[in-house]
Amino acid sequence: MAKLNKKSVDDIDVKGKKVLVRCDFNxxxxxxxxxxxxxxxxxxxxxxxxxxxxxxVILCSHMGKPKGxxxxxxxxxxxxxxxxxxxxxxVKFAADNEVVGENAKKAAAEMKDGDVVLLENTRFxxxxxxxxxxPEETEAFNAFCKDLAALTDGFFVMDAFGTAHRRHAxxxxxxxxxxxxxxxxxMQKEIQFLGNAVEAPERPFVAILxxxxxxxxxxxxxxLLEKCDTLIIGGGMAYTFVKAQGFEIGxxxxxxxxxxxxxxxxxxxxxxxxxxxxxxxxxxxxSFPDPIDAPIExxxxxxxxxxxDRMGMDIGPRTRELFAAEVKSARTVVWNGxxxxxxxxxxxxxxxxxxxxLAETDAVTVIGGGDSAxxxxxxxxxxxxxxxxxxxxxxxEYLEGKKMPGVEAIQEK
Numbered sequence: 001m002a003k004l005n006k007k008s009v010d011d012i013d014v015k016g017k018k019v020l021v022r023c024d025f026n027x028x029x030x031x032x033x034x035x036x037x038x039x040x041x042x043x044x045x046x047x048x049x050x051x052x053x054x055x056x057v058i059l060c061s062h063m064g065k066p067k068g069x070x071x072x073x074x075x076x077x078x079x080x081x082x083x084x085x086x087x088x089x090x091v092k093f094a095a096d097n098e099v100v101g102e103n104a105k106k107a108a109a110e111m112k113d114g115d116v117v118l119l120e121n122t123r124f125x126x127x128x129x130x131x132x133x134x135p136e137e138t139e140a141f142n143a144f145c146k147d148l149a150a151l152t153d154g155f156f157v158m159d160a161f162g163t164a165h166r167r168h169a170x171x172x173x174x175x176x177x178x179x180x181x182x183x184x185x186x187m188q189k190e191i192q193f194l195g196n197a198v199e200a201p202e203r204p205f206v207a208i209l210x211x212x213x214x215x216x217x218x219x220x221x222x223x224l225l226e227k228c229d230t231l232i233i234g235g236g237m238a239y240t241f242v243k244a245q246g247f248e249i250g251x252x253x254x255x256x257x258x259x260x261x262x263x264x265x266x267x268x269x270x271x272x273x274x275x276x277x278x279x280x281x282x283x284x285x286x287s288f289p290d291p292i293d294a295p296i297e298x299x300x301x302x303x304x305x306x307x308x309d310r311m312g313m314d315i316g317p318r319t320r321e322l323f324a325a326e327v328k329s330a331r332t333v334v335w336n337g338x339x340x341x342x343x344x345x346x347x348x349x350x351x352x353x354x355x356x357x358l359a360e361t362d363a364v365t366v367i368g369g370g371d372s373a374x375x376x377x378x379x380x381x382x383x384x385x386x387x388x389x390x391x392x393x394x395x396x397e398y399l400e401g402k403k404m405p406g407v408e409a410i411q412e413k
Contacts, residue, residue: 006191006410007182009046009157014055016113017153021046021184022170022406024160024390025061025079034078037086039162042390044086046159046184047116051087056111058151059083059091060099060119060170061160068126070097080118091116099125100147108151122170129168142177144169149177159184161191162369162391164406165398175409183410186390191407193387194334194398197366198227201332206363207399208323208354210235211337211371214258219400220336221265230275230330232323234315234339234350238279241266247304250284252312277326279303281316283340283347288313292343314340315350323350324357333358336368336396342375351375359384368395 023043028035043059050057064074080093092115094104099120107117122128127144130137148170149156156178158164163171164187175181183191197205207228209217214237225231233241236253243249244262269276281302288311289296300316301307315323327333335358339350358365359381367373367385370392376382389395397404 005412006407007180007413008188009049009182009184011413012155012180012182014050014053014155016054016056017155018056018058018108018111018151019050019155019157020058020060020148020152020174020178021050021157022160022163023047023059023061024162025076026063026162027079029063029073029078032073032078034082037082039390040079040082040086042186043159043184046157046186047087049185050157051114051116054113055155056108056113057116058108058119059116060122060148062123062128062163062170063121064123066121066123068123068129070124074121076118076121083116083118087116089116091118093118094120096120097124100144100151104151122168125169127169129166141169141173145173145177148174152178154179156181157184158182158406158410159186160406161187161389162394164391164404165394165402167405172405172409181410183407187407189387190389190391190395193366194368194389194395197332197334197364198224198399198401201227202364203332204229204330205332206230206232206326206330208232208234208327208333208335209237209337210339210351212236212253214240214255214262217337217396218258218261219402220396222268223401224334224399225265225268225272225274225276228274230277230326231269232277232326234279234319234323234354235337237337238315239312241278242303248306248308249312250306250308250310252282252306275326277322279312279315279319280322281318282306282312283314283316283349284310285313285347286310289341289344289347292341293345296344296346298346314347320350320353324353327354327357327363328361330361330363332364332366333361334366334368334399335372336370336399338371338375342371342378348375348379352379355379355381368392368399370395
């Protein structure tokens with residue numbers, strides 16, 4: 001397992017201390033009700049550890065994209081209610097639209113050891129996301145960080161991997177204004193699994209990339225080619241690679257501006273002696289299904305025989321076998337992005353085949369958040385994976401090899 005050289009919640013003495021914890025409670029809501037509480041349950045081990053250690057726990061998180069405006073439908077009040085149920089104790093909700101207001105200050109002042117308070121949506125404050133491009137912005141950003149730090153006894157725990165790639169006041173900025181900072185268990189797990197898979201994998205190491213656009217994964221492709229033994233590319237992004245090889249792709253998704261880049265990557269793979277696997281056949285339709293899960297007529301074509309009026313929507317049966325065989329020979333697999341329009345049962349067979357191959361292998365299997373995590377859960381294979389990341393964009397940036405502000409801000413051991 002990759003060694004994490006950042007302080008964790010096990011390295012700090014928090015008894016009787018007020019601790020600010022950044023969680024990721026950005027849960028899906030419908031008509032004021034939480035429809036999936038996975039992100040809340042993922043935060044429980046860290047919260048429980050702090051309660052058991054006698055800390056006074058002040059939680060904060062964003063929800064949605066209110067962009068510095070107060071949007072009542074994005075309040076964290078329902079999260080406080082759900083947390084109270086899960087922890088079996090009252091989580092006091094500090095209903096301040098300015099996040100650190102009278103309610104928050106009063107609640108923090110009255111806390112006893114083991115108490116839990118949740119602050120309002122941090123993105124109700126525009127200062128949370130300020131880029132600090134001017135002295136005025138920097139001053140406002142730092143003022144918010146200081147207000148947050150003032151609620152604590154000098155302790156900050158970062159446990160929101162899904163936002164660790166952003167330098168926001170509550171993900172990184174506040175760490176500059178406290179004496180002690182550490183990562184929570186969720187962050188620790190994410191960094192170790194993703195880091196280990198890419199930096200010290202058991203080989204053969206197979207990386208699978210899918211999803212719609214090449215542009216979203218430019219640096220990931222290049223970085224993973226240097227680290228893995230085999231790179232599998234499926235999903236909408238595969239058609240740009242297919243076109244770069246001179247084949248007809250009909251009306252399939254294509255990043256025409258990235259054709260030269262795809263040629264470079266094909267060349268890079270050859271030069272490094274790495275396998276780069278692309279689809280050999282495709283499930284096609286005459287148009288995109290509307291609605292997305294509507295029944296639709298499909299036809300399978302070899303990748304070099306695609307008609308000009310058809311659209312590639314999933315990998316074909318021969319590709320499924322090819323990709324599955326490669327996965328089964330691996331010792332480490334990282335997967336980010338579905339193989340087709342998995343929301344439609346007729347176009348989910350490629351994603352299902354890859355998920356099933358991952359479920360049947362003894363390899364370390366790491367799912368990089370976002371759509372691939374949703375697909376794995378929807379297809380019922382979640383419990384067969386070694387690790388499913390909670391951060392879509394964050395896990396992608398981690399796979400790119402980028403430094404993450406929410407990790408960098410935390411003190412070394």
